[in-house]
Amino acid sequence: METTRPLGRSGIEVSALGFGCWAIGGEWQRPDGQPLGWGKVDDEESVRAVRRALDLGVTFFDTADTYGAGHSERVLGRALGKRRADVVVATKWGNVFDEDTRTLTGSDASPAHLRRALTASLDRLGTDYIDLYQFHISDADTEQAALLRDACEELVHEGLIRAYAWSTDDPDRAAVFAEGPHCAAVQHTLNVLQDAPAMIRLCEEADLASINRSPLAMGLLAGKRRDGQPLEAGDIRSRPPAWLQGFGDGSGADPEWLARVDALRDVLTSEGRTLGQGALAWLWARSPRTIPIPGFRSVAQAEENAGALQKGALTGEQLAEVDRLLGR
Ligand SMILES: NC(=O)c1ccc[n+]([C@@H]2O[C@H](COP(=O)([O-])OP(=O)(O)OC[C@H]3O[C@@H](n4cnc5c(N)ncnc54)[C@H](OP(=O)(O)O)[C@@H]3O)[C@@H](O)[C@H]2O)c1
Numbered sequence: 001m002e003t004t005r006p007l008g009r010s011g012i013e014v015s016a017l018g019f020g021c022w023a024i025g026g027e028w029q030r031p032d033g034q035p036l037g038w039g040k041v042d043d044e045e046s047v048r049a050v051r052r053a054l055d056l057g058v059t060f061f062d063t064a065d066t067y068g069a070g071h072s073e074r075v076l077g078r079a080l081g082k083r084r085a086d087v088v089v090a091t092k093w094g095n096v097f098d099e100d101t102r103t104l105t106g107s108d109a110s111p112a113h114l115r116r117a118l119t120a121s122l123d124r125l126g127t128d129y130i131d132l133y134q135f136h137i138s139d140a141d142t143e144q145a146a147l148l149r150d151a152c153e154e155l156v157h158e159g160l161i162r163a164y165a166w167s168t169d170d171p172d173r174a175a176v177f178a179e180g181p182h183c184a185a186v187q188h189t190l191n192v193l194q195d196a197p198a199m200i201r202l203c204e205e206a207d208l209a210s211i212n213r214s215p216l217a218m219g220l221l222a223g224k225r226r227d228g229q230p231l232e233a234g235d236i237r238s239r240p241p242a243w244l245q246g247f248g249d250g251s252g253a254d255p256e257w258l259a260r261v262d263a264l265r266d267v268l269t270s271e272g273r274t275l276g277q278g279a280l281a282w283l284w285a286r287s288p289r290t291i292p293i294p295g296f297r298s299v300a301q302a303e304e305n306a307g308a309l310q311k312g313a314l315t316g317e318q319l320a321e322v323d324r325l326l327g328r
Contacts, residue, residue: 001284001312003057005291007088008209010163010184012131014088016284017309018060018293019053019302020213021076025068027234028102034239036104037068039232041297043075049302050079054087056306062187062211062293064092064136065121069102073124080125089125090132090187090211092167093117094140107137109144111151118160133161134187135177138168142176149180156182165211171202178206185209190290191217192268192282192322193246193260203289212283215292220246220257222276222301263325267318277308282322284313 005016023038024046030036050061061080063072073091080087093114096106122128133155135148145166152164163184166177174186186203190196190212203210216222218237231238231250240247246257261275268278276294283292294305314322322328 003309004059005288006209007132007163007291008184008203008289009207010132010182012088012162012184014060014291015058015309016291017058017280017306018062018090018211018291019050019058019305020293020295021061021063021072022067023295023297024049024075025063025072028067028069028071028097028104029234030104034241035234035236037234037236038295038297039235045298046075047079049296049299050076052299053296053302053306054080054083056303057309058306059086060088060090060291060293062090062213064095064134065117065124066092066095066097066104066136069097069104070099070120070124071102073121077125077127084127088131089127090134090165091121091125091130092134092136093121094136109137109140109148111147114148114151114155118155122160129159130161132163132165132184134165134167136167138166138170138173140173142173145173145176146179149177149183153180153182165208167213169196169199171198174199174202174208175206178202178208183208185211185291187211187213189214190283190286190292191215191221192264192279193217193221193257193326195286195328200287200289203287208289209291210287210289212290212292215283215294216276216279217246217257218244218295220253220261221279222274224253260326264322267314267321267325270318271311273308273311274304276304277311278314280305280308281311281314282319285315285319
């Protein structure tokens with residue numbers, strides 16, 4: 001398998017694997033105390049993990065202004081340092097938060113906020129351009145989104161961003177952004193347990209990259225929640241909001257999800273792959289447009305996930321076997 005893939009129609013080339021920087025933002029929350037981060041993280045370990053990923057050929061990093069209420073962007077910017085020009089940085093806007101209290105306070109889908117948010121992200125990341133700027137409000141009104149798409153075109157012409165995308169699971173919404181010439185991708189949920197055929201079809205028709213969030217089903221496809229150990233109180237998976245699937249009420253993983261992971265174990269761990277590497281291999285086989293962005297919190301996870309690149313995609317036969325095992 002080629003270890004790079006095009007970022008849709010942008011002319012930008014990225015490693016076929018990106019690194020997702022949500023967890024490395026550390027703890028943050030909603031005003032009612034609902035955790036929005038993945039518990040405590042060690043910033044020095046996060047920096048080492050990003051640099052290890054760079055050494056292993058990863059050139060694509062996905063973050064958001066709101067992860068850790070600005071902290072993820074700061075850590076990523078510090079880790080990249082002088083190597084910033086060698087990589088493709090994707091971040092997101094649309095949420096409003098308080099950096100001091102690390103609290104999400106709301107959202108703002110206005111073009112004025114878009115400019116304000118971009119200035120703040122550039123500052124935190126220590127850069128003067130964003131490669132891929134993504135709208136983070138997945139269910140926003142489409143008329144409002146069309147205004148933002150046009151505002152993004154202006155930002156491209158000003159040289160502040162190179163391309164843009166919408167982070168949404170709704171193909172009809174993604175299609176609104178796809179009308180803009182510099183829209184390069186859609187970021188959406190895709191993993192071996194949660195297929196998204198309509199979104200893949202749109203990516204093929206509109207020449208977009210399919211950037212895959214939750215490629216490891218938030219850790220379930222890397223063995224999380226097998227050991228019966230309780231999750232940290234600050235971990236979003238310990239008090240899952242309605243949209244977070246597979247973690248039950250937080251006291252244990254959904255047995256039906258674990259049964260499906262077990263059913264796939266042999267095919268995903270073929271050719272010496274770990275389970276997580278197999279989950280990434282399924283995504284590369286699913287479409288030539290996919291670019292998974294697994295999260296990470298340590299050098300060991302960075303090495304295992306980046307190691308999947310060398311092992312490549314599942315075969316067509318294995319892809320069919322997965323569908324058979326899941327009754328799809
Ligand atoms: N709305 C949006 O735009 C949106 C939403 C979700 C995600 N995203 C993006 O997508 C990225 C990835 O998705 P995700 O965070 O939902 O989850 P994911 O990639 O499906 O799962 C990541 C988690 O799995 C565990 N893990 C990763 N590699 C591992 C390994 N080698 N061995 C064992 N465990 C491993 C880690 O958690 P533990 O160590 O705690 O087990 C890690 O934080 C995010 O970082 C973010 O950039 C965007």
